[in-house]
Structure formats: structure tokens, C-alpha cells
Amino acid sequence: MSTRLQPGDTAPPFTLLDADENEVSLADYRGRRVIVYFYPAASTPGCTKQACDFRDNLAELNEAGLDVIGISPDKPAKLAKFRDEQGLTFPLLSDPDRTTLEAYGAYGEKKMYGKTVQGVIRSTFVIDPDGKIEQAQYNVRATGHVAKLRKDLSI
Template sequence: MSERLKPGDTAPAFTLPDADGNDVSLADHKGRKVIVYFYPRALTPGCTKQACDFTDNLDLLTAAGYDVIGVSPDKPEKLAKFRDEENLKVTLVGDPAKETLEAYGAFGEKQNYGKTVMGVIRSTIVVDENGKVEHAFYNVRATGHVAKIIKDLGI
């Protein structure tokens, strides 16, 4: 199981394809704060709720200096369908190899209906302007999570 990140850690670098197949890197956002959130699968109810919540609050987050990137193991084609069906405005990137998910501690053993399974651990990492972890939230709930982040960040 991968190590969970803690405030002060250097956020692992990544370059992943977005819904249109274009590379998106954490380094592209240097000088801005970035909310990187990890979710199990596009087009599922909980993940849709969370992505819609981020989209609904994107203007507020952007005005406060935060960019938002959603990461899942999905391929760009599925991310494009997700974005288009739900009118999502957040940047969605795919990590089918799960390397970034593992580097962020967002993939590993989790409980699912009482069984221990390997999978994506719904997580949100807030990275500061210098690429350091400011906040690390693991095992978050899809519903209400964005409101909690906004509260925790004092926005």
C-alpha cells in the first residue's frame, strides 16, 4: 500500500492525459494552488455528484487562487463522455496505470460493503503554489466534501 501524503510533503509530479488527450502536468500550475481530487470511476453516482459540486464551486475556488484537477483510472474517451454528459468544467485526467493514484496514496486496500478490496481511495490533496502538500484528505465522502473543503480552506 502506498504511503499517504502529509502536509509539508512535496506533491508528486505527474503528467496525465485530459478528456481531450492533451497532457496536463502539476508543473503547469506552478504559482497557483491546486486541488487534486481522486475518484474511483467516471459516470457513477457518487463521482458525478462530487464532480458536479466542484464544477458548481469552480468560480469561487478559482477566484480564491485554486485550480481543480480530478484524477481517476479512466481513459480520456470516458472522461470526455463524463464531461460532456454532466457539463463539467473541472479538468479531468486519466491514470489507467494508477501510478499517480499510488504516488498520492489514493490507491490501495479499502472497505467496500464489508469486504477488503483494492481500489481508488476517494481523496483530495491541496497543493500550494510551491508544490508542497497543504492539506491531505483521505477516505472522503462524495457528498458534502466540496463544501467541507471550502470551509476548511477558509474560502
């Protein structure tokens, strides 16, 4: 099992390519609260539901001082197609070698259809303006997750 982050831990730094192949770093968000969520694959039913849920709640999250970043192992071209098809308005970052996924404990053994497999563990982190983990949620559900997150954050 990979290491799991806890509230108070320093968020592992990252610099990854977005859907347009521009570098985006966690350091770019210093001084702001940011939601970083990890999802298995663009354009799959659960991941589409989750991304659209973030999209549909983005205005309220932004008003509450939260930015959103989605990270998956997908290549930038696939992320661009996903973004454009779903009208996503927050950065989707590519982590094909899974370095960032592993640093956040969002890649490893998980149960899928009763079998143990290696893969992306759907996870969400709220990072405070100083780069510390405020919340670490592992094995989140694609459906209803953003509503739960808003409730947890009193938004």
C-alpha cells in the same frame, strides 16, 4: 497500505492525458494553488455527485486562487463523455496504470460494503504554489466534501 502524504510533503509530479488526450502536468500549475482530487470511476453516482459539486463551486474556488483537477483510472474517451454529460469545466485526467494514484496514496486497500478490496481511495489534496502538500484528505465522502473543503480553506 500505500504511503500517505502529509502537509509539507512535496507533491508527486505527474503528466497525464486529459479528456481530449492533451498532456497536463502538475508543473503547469506551479505558482498557483490547486486542488487535486482522486475518484474511482466517471459516471458512477458518487463520482458524478462529487464532480458536479466541484463544478458548482468552481467560480468561488477560482476566485480564491484555487484550480481543480480530477484524476481517475478512466480512459480519456470515458472522461470526455463524463465531462460533456455533466458540463464539467475543469480538467479530468486519465491514470489507467494508477501510477499517480499510487504516488499520492490514493490507491490501495479500502473497505467497500464491509469487504476489503483494492481500489481507488477517494482522496483530495490541496497543493500550494511551490508544489508542497497543504492538505491531504483520504477516504473523503462524495457528498458534502466540497462544502467541507471550502470550510477548511475558509472560502
